[in-house]
Amino acid sequence: MEFQFDDALPVLRRTPVVLRELLLDLPGAWTGANEGPGTWSPFDVVGHLIHGERTDWMPRVEHLLRHGDTVPFPVFDREAMFAESQGLSLSELLDTLARSRTESLDRLMALGLTGTDLTRRGRHPEFGVVTLGQHLATWVAHDLSHVGQVVRVMARQYSTAVGPWQAYLPILGPKGPTENT
Amino acid sequence: MEFQFDDALPVLRRTPVVLRELLLDLPGAWTGANEGPGTWSPFDVVGHLIHGERTDWMPRVEHLLRHGDTVPFPVFDREAMFAESQGLSLSELLDTLARSRTESLDRLMALGLTGTDLTRRGRHPEFGVVTLGQHLATWVAHDLSHVGQVVRVMARQYSTAVGPWQAYLPILGPKGPTENT
Numbered sequence: 517m518e519f520q521f522d523d524a525l526p527v528l529r530r531t532p533v534v535l536r537e538l539l540l541d542l543p544g545a546w547t548g549a550n551e552g553p554g555t556w557s558p559f560d561v562v563g564h565l566i567h568g569e570r571t572d573w574m575p576r577v578e579h580l581l582r583h584g585d586t587v588p589f590p591v592f593d594r595e596a597m598f599a600e601s602q603g604l605s606l607s608e609l610l611d612t613l614a615r616s617r618t619e620s621l622d623r624l625m626a627l628g629l630t631g632t633d634l635t636r637r638g639r640h641p642e643f644g645v646v647t648l649g650q651h652l653a654t655w656v657a658h659d660l661s662h663v664g665q666v667v668r669v670m671a672r673q674y675s676t677a678v679g680p681w682q683a684y685l686p687i688l689g690p691k692g693p694t695e696n697t
Numbered sequence: 698m699e700f701q702f703d704d705a706l707p708v709l710r711r712t713p714v715v716l717r718e719l720l721l722d723l724p725g726a727w728t729g730a731n732e733g734p735g736t737w738s739p740f741d742v743v744g745h746l747i748h749g750e751r752t753d754w755m756p757r758v759e760h761l762l763r764h765g766d767t768v769p770f771p772v773f774d775r776e777a778m779f780a781e782s783q784g785l786s787l788s789e790l791l792d793t794l795a796r797s798r799t800e801s802l803d804r805l806m807a808l809g810l811t812g813t814d815l816t817r818r819g820r821h822p823e824f825g826v827v828t829l830g831q832h833l834a835t836w837v838a839h840d841l842s843h844v845g846q847v848v849r850v851m852a853r854q855y856s857t858a859v860g861p862w863q864a865y866l867p868i869l870g871p872k873g874p875t876e877n878t
Contacts, residue, residue, distance in 0.1 A: 517854035523724050527851070533718045537711055538844075543704050643861035650860035657859050660852035661868040663719075664845045670708070671841035673698035678838050679831035680824035687842040 519634060519653040528621060531659040532614035535562060538666065540610055547606050549673050558666045562609045563597025565662060569616035571596075573655045574623045580638030580648055581627070588641040700815060700834040709802060712840040713795035716743060719847065721791055728787050730854050739847045743790045744778025746843060750797035752777075754836045755804045761819030761829055762808070769822040 517523070539547055539558055550557040556564065572592045579589055601609060634649030668687050675688040682688050698704070720728055720739055731738040737745065753773045760770055782790060815830030849868050856869040863869050 517726060517730070517858065519855065519858045523726055526723055527727070530718055530723075534715055537714045537718050542707055542711075545698055545704055546708070549698070640861070643864075646860055646862075650858065650862060653855045653858035653860075654862040654866070657852045657855045657862070657866050657869060660848040661866050664848045664852070664868055667841040667845045667848075671838045671845070674700065674834045674838045677698065677700040677831065677834035679827055679834075680821070681827075681831060681835040681838070683824075685835070685838050685842050687845055688838060 519649045519656075520631070521629070521652075524652060524656045525621065527656050528617065528659060531565070531663065532610065532617050534663060535565075535613065535666065536610045538663075540607060546670050546673065549669055551669055551672055556665070556669070558669060559601065559606050559609070560597055561662045561666050562606065562613055563601035563604075564594065565659070566609060566613050566616055567593065567596045567600060568658070569613070569620050573651075574620045576638065576651055577624065577627070577648065580636060580651065583638070585637040585639040585645050588639040591641050700830045700837075701812070702810070702833075705833060705837045706802065708837050709798065709840065712746070712844065713791065713798050715844060716746075716794065716847065717791045719844075721788060727851050727854065730850055732850055732853055737846065737850070739850060740782065740787050740790070741778055742843045742847050743787065743794055744782035744785075745775065746840070747790060747794050747797055748774065748777045748781060749839070750794070750801050754832075755801045757819065757832055758805065758808070758829065761817060761832065764819070766818040766820040766826050769820040772822050 535558075539562070547558045550560070571590070576589045579587070604612075629648070634647060634652070636648045637645050638648065638651065640646045671685070671687045675682060678685065678688065716739075720743070728739045731741070752771070757770045760768070785793075810829070815828060815833070817829045818826050819829065819832065821827045852866070852868045856863060859866065859869065
């Protein structure tokens with residue numbers, strides 16, 4: 517499937533709502549749970565998504581439009597939320613994510629980009645030349661990936677509780693992908 | 698984490714809402730997409746969850762309370778939705794899932810089960826003796842597993858579109874778990 521604004525925007529708009537419906541006011545046993553040392557809880561994931569709004573998604577779009585592939589994007593700090601989320605409640609984080617995402621999409625719409633802009637080139641600090649379309653598709657896939665992480669982290673809290681049904685639930689498998697990115 | 702009603706019920710209540718926010722009115726390129734032959738689309742998953750409400754979750758609770766471990770549960774048809782969902786819209790399926798889930802949880806609450814009931818035994822047609830608590834924990838994990846499947850199927854439609862970022866997104870990996878159960 518090729519990236520198209522009409523497909524991508526509805527998904528990007530929904531992510532904060534989906535996470536709110538999934539997580540708001542849920543017992544802390546779910547929202548604070550993780551998959552072991554070095555892994556993230558649903559609370560951590562929401563903070564990570566906020567940091568992406570602030571420093572990655574639209575900032576890199578604007579960077580690319582300004583500098584093309586001459587200046588690499590600033591490096592993204594994947595774990596900035598461990599400091600930034602301190603002292604905040606999940607409810608506050610969900611509000612911030614919703615507000616930040618709305619602002620991001622307003623900025624994106626205001627640019628009036630078209631399909632031909634998707635081939636515009638930028639420079640990733642690690643990958644080298646990338647396109648605007650690849651960056652925007654990554655925004656969508658990254659959202660979906662972290663929603664998937666949230667439900668997997670939650671499901672795995674019941675790995676033992678499900679007894680023999682574990683065999684039918686690969687999401688509970690001992691080793692999963694790490695989308696701590 | 699042990700199964701407890703207070704943890705599990707809010708998750709079970711939210712699944713239809715989460716899927717509605719994620720999928721309703723989304724372009725068919727997302728909701729009808731799958732991961733290749735023999736795999737399920739988000740549309741298929743919603744139908745599968747409806748079939749679970751009708752024939753698995755509360756029916757098996759009631760079966761276990763009636764028969765204990767003397768009579769195995771009827772076998773669950775994992776792919777019944779391919780026939781049952783025919784001619785229906787995703788919007789209709791999401792409505793049906795919401796209504797069915799509310800009815801299921803009303804039936805569950807009406808039973809007035811307590812923590813001690815969780816050790817009551819039933820008989821799974823394949824696993825043999827299982828407990829009510831394991832069955833109920835599986836209901837939760839199964840929901841979360843299929844929400845995870847939906848976002849993974851969607852994300853993978855952009856496996857190529859993200860370009861080099863695929864390396865950062867394990868959800869896009871060529872082979873994933875199959876939770877077609």
